[in-house]
Amino acid sequence: MKRILSIQSSVTYGFVGNSVATPVLTSMGIHPLAVNTVMLAAHPGYGIFAGQATPADHIAAILNGLVTLDIIPDIDAVISGYLGHADQIAHIASLISNWRAAGASGTYICDLVLGDADTLYIDQSLADRMIDQLLPLADIITPNQFELTYLSGMPVAGSDSAIKAGQHLLASQARLTAVIATGITNDDDLVHDILITRSVHKSWQHKKRLAGISGSGDLFTSLLAGGLVQGVPLSDATARASHLAQAVIARSPNPKELALLENLDLFRTTS
Structure with missing residues (x-):
């Protein structure tokens, strides 16, 4: 069975972070290894x-425990999302380095959860250290x-500027292979998810x-990671994640919550 290490927030009520990733990945036949950065x-x-x-020393203990258990080489992908404190970051970075040193060839998907709607909603120090x-x-x-916009330092006002900003990030980050910009708005009645690589860009x-729904980005990232570890090519995995996430969003009448559990069958049929 494929394994994905998911380092994100968790909530008791509702669906964001690992409260999304855990049921979604399980429904796809993937073993989620959840490390909760925040518990709300x-x-x-x-x-x-x-x-x-979650205190940084607790995060460190859990991640070091995975190393001690010799599970690290068997992790097929890593996701990091919302973090609770800047002191957590060094431990996550160390885990990624150990994972790669163990010979892992999987993908690290970094969802730099910084803010939305022109607002940074985490501490500046946390944002800076994540970057x-x-x-x-x-x-x-x-x-x-x-x-x-925040990551690239370039204004993003639609698809064309999003592609330019993504290409700028790719040029400045040697390891980065793809920027997937989500929820990009143009002067139309649509939102655009855009895959940007050094050679191509595609949009859905x-x-x-x-209004947006909390957790929709976490859903997209979980579906993307799941598709990639199942061997789906990047473009197809992005397309599938985009369409499935939007299908759940369309079926969610409560603007505060994804209708997630009612729609897990959507993910089982694509594994």
């Missing part, structure tokens, strides 16, 4: 903050429109909703 009652969209970031220490290790990143369009 619910995501902040509910207007509460009940819980806390300094994790971005250079990434094979693929999956920024939204705001994050792509979907009808725009009035």
Whole structure:
């Protein structure tokens, strides 16, 4: 069975971070190895903050435990998403380095969760250290429109500028093989998910909703990682993740939550 190490947030109620990745990957027949960077009652969209970031020494102990258990060589891909504190980053970076030193050829997908809607919603120090220490290790990143602007230092106002910003990041990061920009808006009634590599770019369009749904980016990244470890080529895995994520979004009447559990059958039929 394929294994994906997923280092993200977790909530007791609802679906973001590992609370998305765990059921999605399991439904795809993949073993999720979940490390929770934050443990909350619910995501902040509910207007509460009940819980806390996982202490960095706890993260270190768990990741070092995986090394001791000799599980690292058997991990097929790694995802990192929302982080709770800048002190967690060095331990995650060390794990990625150990994983590669063990001969891993899998993909590290770094979802640099920084903000949305023109707003940085994590501490500046956390954002800076993620960019300094994790971005250079990434094979693929999956920024939204705001994050792509922030990472590239270039204004992103639509597909053309998103492609230019993605190409700029590829030129500045030697290891990076793909930037997948999600939720890019143009002067139309659509949102665009765009795969940008050094040689090609492809786009998939979907009808725009009035508002986004928390966890939709985590769903996209989980589906992408799952497809890649199943041997699906990058372009096809991106297309599948884009269409399946949008299918779940379209079936989600509550703007605060993905209708995830009701739609896990969508992922089982694509494995």
